[in-house]
Amino acid sequence: xxxxxxxxxxxxxxxxxxxxxxxxxxxxxxxxxxxxxxxxxxxxxxxxxxxxxxxxxxxxxxxxxxxxxxxxxxxxxxxxxxxxxxxxxxxxxxxxxxxxxxxxxxxxxxxx
Amino acid sequence: xxxxxxxxxxxxxxxxxxxxxxxxxxxxxxxxxxxxxxxxxxxxxxxxxxxxxxxxxxxxxxxxxxxxxxxxxxxxxxxxxxxxxxxxxxxxxxxxxxxxxxxxxxxxxxxxxxxxxxxxxxxxxxxxxxxxxxxxxxxxxxxxxxxxxxxxxxxxxxxxxxxxxxxxxxxxxxxxxxxxxxxxxxxxxxxxxxxxxxxxxxxxxxxxxxxxxxxxxxx
Numbered sequence: 318x319x320x321x322x323x324x325x326x327x328x329x330x331x332x333x334x335x336x337x338x339x340x341x342x343x344x345x346x347x348x349x350x351x352x353x354x355x356x357x358x359x360x361x362x363x364x365x366x367x368x369x370x371x372x373x374x375x376x377x378x379x380x381x382x383x384x385x386x387x388x389x390x391x392x393x394x395x396x397x398x399x400x401x402x403x404x405x406x407x408x409x410x411x412x413x414x415x416x417x418x419x420x421x422x423x424x425x426x427x428x429x
Numbered sequence: 430x431x432x433x434x435x436x437x438x439x440x441x442x443x444x445x446x447x448x449x450x451x452x453x454x455x456x457x458x459x460x461x462x463x464x465x466x467x468x469x470x471x472x473x474x475x476x477x478x479x480x481x482x483x484x485x486x487x488x489x490x491x492x493x494x495x496x497x498x499x500x501x502x503x504x505x506x507x508x509x510x511x512x513x514x515x516x517x518x519x520x521x522x523x524x525x526x527x528x529x530x531x532x533x534x535x536x537x538x539x540x541x542x543x544x545x546x547x548x549x550x551x552x553x554x555x556x557x558x559x560x561x562x563x564x565x566x567x568x569x570x571x572x573x574x575x576x577x578x579x580x581x582x583x584x585x586x587x588x589x590x591x592x593x594x595x596x597x598x599x600x601x602x603x604x605x606x607x608x609x610x611x612x613x614x615x616x617x618x619x620x621x622x623x624x625x626x627x628x629x630x631x632x633x634x635x636x637x638x639x640x641x642x643x644x645x646x647x648x
Contacts (some may be wrong), residue, residue: 346455346459363474363475382451389454393451395447
């Protein structure tokens with residue numbers, strides 16, 4: 318067993334992938350938009366922010382505040398970035414999925 | 430913008446002021462497309478999610494604080510019941526004329542229905558004040574997560590009587606013949622639940638005050 322390695326939930330992986338996809342433009346609104354666009358499900362704000370906070374506490378993402386903008390009522394954006402530890406955790410999780418899927422054909426699904 | 434400031438204040442009760450501001454900024458950006466109803470729904474759900482996270486992250490610590498909070502509430506209730514009994518006794522004696530003092534016009538206003546209402550309001554006032562103090566005590570023992578132990582205490586305070594009623598089958602009686610269920614929930618259980626809201630708000634207000642004081646020192 319892996320032991321102390323922190324495991325990632327499905328939504329945590331989704332959030333990490335969204336942040337990676339957005340690069341330097343990853344903040345609350347864009348992360349939600351990308352998830353909605355790619356997965357066809359829009360997470361609630363509460364679910365997203367608690368997940369982002371949890372990922373930061375685990376050291377899997379880091380965040381920094383940008384400059385305040387008038388479009389947001391003078392409030393700064395909180396930009397997120399996946400850390401090296403986050404990338405490693407994501408790679409491990411994805412490899413686990415791939416190993417589970419290896420040689421498996423899902424009934425009724427082509428090219429699973 | 431004043432309402433948005435209120436949303437930021439609500440969120441800052443459960444997260445850092447910078448994160449609260451950034452979150453509200455995101456919701457403002459989203460509101461342009463989504464409307465005010467969705468904005469406030471998102472503020473409420475985000476606050477509840479963050480509050481729930483605080484509860485769930487350290488369940489044992491929160492359970493201990495909840496038990497401590499419940500004990501405090503019970504002790505305060507006991508003290509209040511004794512004090513209130515003494516006050517009510519004096520009131521009854523005075524009204525019956527067993528205590529001799531000058532019944533001036535002020536006293537006559539305190540008698541009858543007005544007096545009962547006044548005593549009821551006094552009771553409520555003392556209850557809310559004591560809840561406020563319990564909220565402060567709990568918040569001081571949970572830095573950074575001030576509101577969570579108040580929610581945990583309220584949940585425990587609701588769960589304990591519910592379990593008593595369930596475990597006794599709802600039909601158990603006191604020696605006086607009263608059903609335990611009726612004593613706990615009264616004739617209208619829904620009203621009993623609604624009556625828990627003001628004490629809960631007072632509890633949260635006490636915790637919020639401690640949080641604001643802590644933040645004002647930190648920043």
